[in-house]
Amino acid sequence: MINFKKYILATALVFPSIIAINAKESDAAKAVIDKNLANAVNVRNQANLGDNVMGLISDQEKSYEVKADQGDWLKIDFNGKDAFVSRRYFHILGEDTIVAATNFRDKPTINSNVMSILQKGELVEVIEVSENGYVKVDINGKIGYVYHNLLESFREKNVALEKNAKAKENKQAQQAQQTQTNNNQSSQVNQQATQQQSQEDQGQVEYQATTNWAKEWIAQRESNGSYTAYNPRGGYYGRYQLNPSLIHYGASPAEQEAAADNYVYQRYGSWEAAQQFWASHGWY
Numbered sequence: 001m002i003n004f005k006k007y008i009l010a011t012a013l014v015f016p017s018i019i020a021i022n023a024k025e026s027d028a029a030k031a032v033i034d035k036n037l038a039n040a041v042n043v044r045n046q047a048n049l050g051d052n053v054m055g056l057i058s059d060q061e062k063s064y065e066v067k068a069d070q071g072d073w074l075k076i077d078f079n080g081k082d083a084f085v086s087r088r089y090f091h092i093l094g095e096d097t098i099v100a101a102t103n104f105r106d107k108p109t110i111n112s113n114v115m116s117i118l119q120k121g122e123l124v125e126v127i128e129v130s131e132n133g134y135v136k137v138d139i140n141g142k143i144g145y146v147y148h149n150l151l152e153s154f155r156e157k158n159v160a161l162e163k164n165a166k167a168k169e170n171k172q173a174q175q176a177q178q179t180q181t182n183n184n185q186s187s188q189v190n191q192q193a194t195q196q197q198s199q200e201d202q203g204q205v206e207y208q209a210t211t212n213w214a215k216e217w218i219a220q221r222e223s224n225g226s227y228t229a230y231n232p233r234g235g236y237y238g239r240y241q242l243n244p245s246l247i248h249y250g251a252s253p254a255e256q257e258a259a260a261d262n263y264v265y266q267r268y269g270s271w272e273a274a275q276q277f278w279a280s281h282g283w284y
Contacts, residue, residue, distance in 0.1 A: 030063035031074055031090040035129050036148065038089040047073040047084045054083060061128065066092060088157075091129050096137070097152040098122045108134035108145045115144055126151070214275035215260075218284060227253045 033041060040058035044050075047070055055078060057064070064085075068075040069092070073084045098118045105112040108130040118124070124137040124146070134145040135154065148154040216225075222241040223229035230237050235244040238251060240260040247259045268274040268284070278284040 029066040029069075030093045031066050031076060031085075032063045032093060032129055033057060033060045034089055034091045035060050035131055036133055041085050041089045043076075043078050043083045043085055045083060047075070054081075055079070057085065063093060063128075091126070091154070091157070093126050093128070096124055096126050096154075098124065098146070098150060099152050099155055100150055102146050102150040104139070104144045104146060105134070106144055108132050108136070112145070115142070118146065124151070126153075212271055214271040215264075217275055218271070218278055221278070227256060 033039075039060070040056055042053045043055040043057055044052045045054045046052045057078075065077040066074055067077060067082065069087070070084075072087050074087050074090055074092075076083055076085060098120055100120050102118050103114045104116045104118045106115055107113070109132060118139065122139065124139045127136045127138055127143070129148070130136045130145060133148050135148045135151060136143065136145055137151075149158060219225050219239050223239050225239060227239045229239065229241065230249065231241060235249070236242065237244065237247055237249050238256040239253070240256060240263075242256070242259055242263065246263055247256055251259070264271055264274045264284075268277060274284045
């Protein structure tokens with residue numbers, strides 16, 4: 001009698017544990033491939049892209065236990081191992097809500113028989129993602145099909161995908177526009193540099209220093225404004241006929257302008273004073 005009681009007690013302790021385990025397993029979320037987005041999905045050993053593929057899920061009817069929802073990734077049980085799949089290509093089965101009045105059909109086709117009209121707010125149990133954009137659901141024990149975008153979770157997912165795609169498209173457009181702007185600016189800079197070099201080669205660019213009527217007055221009398229004027233008597237050269245000690249033969253317009261300014265300001269203090277001296281003496 002004592003042994004029998006012990007057996008009964010042991011049985012009572014074991015069965016609740018089994019029931020609890022089964023309940024836990026049945027409550028685990030399940031995920032299936034969204035047939036509208038992919039035919040097969042890579043399974044990875046880490047929640048990131050790279051050379052970490054450990055398998056492939058192509059069975060669109062099989063569901064996988066979800067161990068964790070990590071935003072862009074789902075951690076699932078893949079053949080007894082922890083694995084990761086892209087969240088966007090899977091749908092988690094379970095309770096869902098009708099977002100607008102919709103036909104409840106007996107087959108996943110637009111020409112199939114309409115069994116009833118489901119109203120906004122009604123709750124259904126998603127069983128699987130079917131073909132042609134339909135989802136197989138259970139409502140009060142009755143099995144049928146509704147279009148995926150009329151279920152709350154599918155609608156939210158589709159909106160998020162469209163938003164992400166639009167953001168990516170806008171970013172690519174902005175990058176392309178910025179690249180074009182940079183190319184245009186670079187082209188303008190190169191064009192300006194080419195034009196400036198060409199003008200300097202032709203002796204047509206003036207050094208951006210002091211410019212006034214007195215300076216021009218002297219330049220016209222010394223060389224008729226020519227940067228290449230040369231007086232072999234004394235070796236005076238350029239627009240301002242400077243002494244060879246101040247400027248070398250063949251000096252650029254910029255060099256001539258800088259040397260002339262330096263000479264005048266050191267000797268006369270201003271081009272106006274140099275002009276007055278020139279007017280009185282015929283040189284400066």
